[in-house]
Amino acid sequence: MACLSTSGRVVCGTRRQQTHKLLYQLFGTSSGSVSGSGVGSRPGYAGNPHPGLALPKTQLQAQRLFHGLSFNIGKDYPDLMQSPHSCSHSLKYSQCSKTNLRQHSSVHTQQPAGPVREFQIDPYIILDDDLKYFYDDVRYLLKSGTSQPELDTIASYYFDGQGKALRPMVTMLMAKAINYHLNNESHQLVHKQRQIALFSEMVHSASLVHDDVIDQSDFRRGKPSVNALWNHKKVTMAGDYILSIASIMIARLRSDDVTIVLSQILTDLVQGEFMQLGSRETENERFAHYLTKTYRKTASLIANALKATAVIAQADDNVAEVAFQYGRNVGLAFQLVDDMLDFVSSSEQMGKPTAADLKLGLATAPVLFACEKYPELNPMVMRRFSEPGDVERAFELVHKSHGLEQTRFLAKKHCNEAIRLAQELTESPYQKGLQVVADLVINRMK
């Protein structure tokens, strides 16, 4: 599960050359500190150049402790991660003095306005306890709902733990950041929020299963897709099955508002798919149409799942809105990067063929940006790249234009907005994790 974060960190190192300057301008951090954390050399942080930006020293040490060691550390300090105030717990481990405690208590008021980069926080590691058995729990749920082994096999096919688990990870981070913000971190609440995270991943998988039947692609995540292996009728039913089990689980939280928020996800997903079918819009409307579609197909799931964690924690509307907008921005950035990677990654990295969107006749952000420079793309977009040679030509023109850079820039803008929103919550490792995630999203390679 830490694969994304690891690769994310590696990318930081390589990407540094390109965006080094931008980062410097944006965050005013010295390149030394960025590169130090970028390649994972933690000790660079010991002499923290920005004491005001980071957590108190004691806490940093505690975090470095889990980082320096392997995953097992998480098991050794389970209460550290589940406790209502992990910050104060970390004090216990570092045997700090009362002065430190006071320093800690004033953290909230010392929070500076600028964005904080906490590269040493790995969201997958601080959430290890919540994510460790995540896929086992999904598989258990799916198994317990049916007496038909084949249905169970198809339904749990994509819950093999090979995915990035981005959605549950962000959901849990937001949940815990909100709980910290509200000063309410009961186990019961976290458990309910974890069910919302399960729901987000299950709905995502159900949509993948149905997409496989629609798109007829043979591979996903580096293995044969469900439609290649099983009867398409059964695959369709398995998608419905996952949804029904997820809804039963959510209904058992017995929260009317959570169910309402989460049901929005399903209607958005389908409406997004319908938008993808038709391309009636004119050149002017096209980009807005693309963004709305992207919101419905990808961002709505994250945004509403995050909002649901706030709703179940009985946060006020402002906090719920922060959660929602954070999720919306991260989701949009995620999909923009995904659309960009479709042009630059190799098939091995993505686990699916490249230029897949073009082959499906879809014009994503890089193409739409490229249209400005090469109007000859317009007719191709209108005919959905259906004529021979269209896909190759469009691929080439996108690379010749600034479409990919512009897409990345747009994604970056959404990530920065997400980071800004995260900072509205009380500072905590999870709140910092939310900021780290925004970085991972933009820097990911797969």
Add this chain to the structure above:
Amino acid sequence: MYRARGLRIIMQRLHQRIPVSGELHPSAVAPALKTFTSQQQQHHRWTSTSTAAGKQSANVQVTPPPRHDWNRAVSEAERIVGYPTSFLSLRWLLSDEIANVALHLRKLVGSAHPLMKTAKHLLYNGKNTMQAWGLIVLLVSKAAGHAPSVPDVEQDKSAGVLHSQRALAEVTEMIRISHLVHNSVVNLQSSTQAGQDGATYDDMSFGNKIGLLTGDYLLGHSSAELANLRNQEVVELISSAVRDFSESEFIGERDEQNNPLPYKPGTFQRPSLSVGVDFNEHDVMTPMPIAQVLGNPEQEWECRNILNAGSLLGKSCQASLKLAGQSEELQRHAYRFGKHLALAWQACLDAEPFQCPTLPLDATFSLVSAPVLFHLEHDPSIYAQLEAGKQSVDNIDYDKIHKAILAGPALAKTKELQRKHTAAALAVLQHFPATDARQALENIILAMQDL
């Protein structure tokens, strides 16, 4: 669709010179009917709906013109619960997505995609489809009434049902149609015949896309509507009915297009259970324990069709009473009523292809329908004929099997099965207070028996 059927009914009435708002207005007739026995009711129904009833009315066994009776029972029932209950509301027709679907469906006209057949089936529903599951849910709701604690604003006074129950009835129809539509997806795996036919592949693939999305659209909207009911037990129950639908498509052997095939006789050696299996009423997550009854024709048939139909109708009736704040006991009765009604209806459908001595051209029947399962028990050697359907059920000589089944006791047993579930449904109905809605339900059941 309602307009079409409404017109047809009006035409029939004009033809038979029966006053449309005649002596059978339900509110006028219902109180008088309360004390009648079921035979008398049938008698009454019969005499009042046919101009030529005079000499036949004494004999209940004579089958009246079937469609007439059925349509009349349904349209009367519709009047009892207010306006037509179909999901085909203005909201639905005006939605962008559906306009979109209609546009795309037109591209499929003329193709062999089963989605077209499903769409036609839904739009021009003859007697082959239980067109009004929503109607049944509303009638049960009205028959049960609601707890005094339900606030006035929630009620639709003129119709006697709650707004939330009306929404639930709509959800029931949406879920059922979404299942039918998802079931129209064609298996295009490269190993199958359909997947290799290059000429129709694009049509099929496009049809699959539209079918899948339309079904998802319906599911998505039902889940939003359900959420707005603000009753999580109801959400749980209805979600489990969706689960049951998908489970039903996995039971037993299947051909390439997932059409069900019966088990080889003798695969299971199990004593038949004294009581039929059903869901665990305390935990909706627990699936139907179908493994216990495989191999026993009647009980296996029952389980397959509970998953396939009875679960949704039963659970919707139950959920509707939950919304009305009715007792657990009455809720269970509502579930049983819905279940038995769906099973009786299925038995009636299963028997239909065997009503005439020769199978009509191009007609087929399900290989797990009650007559086939009963016949397999009676004469296991027929299984050799069915094995031809392993790749595709189209390879089976339906005429031959039809003939064999007619020669055996299977049809009589199917009729018996239908009567059993009809009686069970009528018996459960006695737990509800006698009202015009209950009367309408009884009429529908009796009309169905005569189909």
